[in-house]
Amino acid sequence: MNAREQTAAEQIAAPFSITPVTPVIGAEIGDIDLRETLDDPTYQALRQALVRHKVLFFRDQDITPAQHVALARRFGELEVHPVFPHHPDHPELVLLGGNKDTKGRENIYHSDVSWRAVPSMGSMLRCVECPPMGGDTIWVNMAQAYAGLPDDVKARIEGLEAVHDLMPGFGARMSAEERLVNREKFPPATHPVVRTHPESGEKILYVNEGFVTHLANYGAHIQYRVGADFRLGELDLLQYLYRQATVPEYQVRMKWRPNTIAFWDNRSTQHYAVQDYFPAVRRMMRATIIGERPV
Incomplete structure (x- = not known):
């Protein structure tokens, strides 16, 4: 259909x-x-x-x-x-x-x-x-964003996990005491870079620049030459994944x-x-x- x-x-x-x-x-x-x-x-x-x-x-x-x-x-x-x-x-x-x-x-x-x-x-x-x-x-x-990725990128991110954190977006709104309380209540959460929708079964690119700080297991999945390659390679990959949300063909804009x-x-x-x-x-x-x- x-x-x-x-x-x-x-x-x-x-x-x-x-x-x-x-x-x-x-x-x-x-x-x-x-x-x-x-x-x-x-x-x-x-x-x-x-x-x-x-x-x-x-x-x-x-x-x-x-x-x-x-x-x-x-x-x-x-x-x-x-x-x-x-x-x-x-x-x-x-x-x-x-x-x-x-x-x-x-x-x-x-x-x-x-x-x-x-x-x-x-x-x-x-x-x-x-x-x-x-x-x-x-x-x-973001299901369309995942579907549009090149096959080599899909293979590269399979099994990767991203760390999502409250503090980058909301830490500045809190007092020092509130930050301590909320850090204890809401520690960083680790979620798959590619999640599966529980109702549709679609694969979804689940990485956003608002809350994702780093990849939890990049070094375990990616071969690298020296430590600098590891860190910069992780940052480059994250920036590439963040940018997928900016593609107009995947978007709708509402007034x-x-x-x-x-x-x-x-x-x-x-x-x-x-x-x-x-x-x-x-x-x-x-x-x-x-x-x-x-x-």
């Missing part, structure tokens, strides 16, 4: 409309009211659409914070982020956005909380206040409007929040769904 036939089959089976945004990632979901509790057929169809399209966009969804939490929880247990500020009544909702004096700092390709021993399955983000222009978000299909919701699969995507709107303000709320240990 080709992509067009698969999309047509989805449309017949789903109780909502599905409009792909690009050939490789992203779909607009219509004819659905996310204020209502998802029945089983709708839930299953949305989950299947998420796995296939990697990120789903819902427009004009004026939901309350409580409805946001309930909607996300339909897909699994929710995390409480240790650093970002939370909604006062719903700690599962993080509050994202700078102000007229402080820029946001999410403009780096990353997968949410990959630094956890058990990273997230998905994230559900709602725009509360949008800037007059700018502030788009880019998502990347926010108030009450737009994006729901993405953190297992198979990375994303980048474009910070081109400062000193205008963009305010968002995000719920993050706990996933499974990558294999």
Whole structure:
């Protein structure tokens, strides 16, 4: 079944409309009211659409914070982020956005909380206040990124493990005492460079420049001449893998409007929040769904 036939089959089976945004990632979901509790057929169809399209966009969804939490929880247990500020009544909702004096700092390709021993399955983000222009978000299909690698690179990274760390992205937001506490609670996590999606079976390039610091077992897999070759070779390989997220052919870019919701699969995507709107303000709320240990 080709992509067009698969999309047509989805449309017949789903109780909502599905409009792909690009050939490789992203779909607009219509004819659905996310204020209502998802029945089983709708839930299953949305989950299947998420796995296939990697990120789903819902427009004009004026939901309350409580409805946001309930909607996300339909897909699994929710995390409480240790650093970002939370909604006062719903700690599962993080509050994202700078102000007229402080820029946001999410403009780096990353997968949410990959630094956890058990990273997230998905994230559900709602725009509360949008800037007059700018502030788009880019998502990347990292299964496509893996598929596009040359065969010799695929062979080279097979069996490699990457170390993901909270501190590069969030250490500067903490006091010295908070860094000590969070270092103990969230030690660096080691995940495979190539993970397998638990639902689709796709192989995914699971390395991001936001949180990966080094390769845990590079020296055990790669032959090298002298120590300098080992270290520089590891850095060169990581930089090459990081750059795969920047390939436009693997991406979709979405323009926010108030009450737009994006729901993405953190297992198979990375994303980048474009910070081109400062000193205008963009305010968002995000719920993050706990996933499974990558294999």
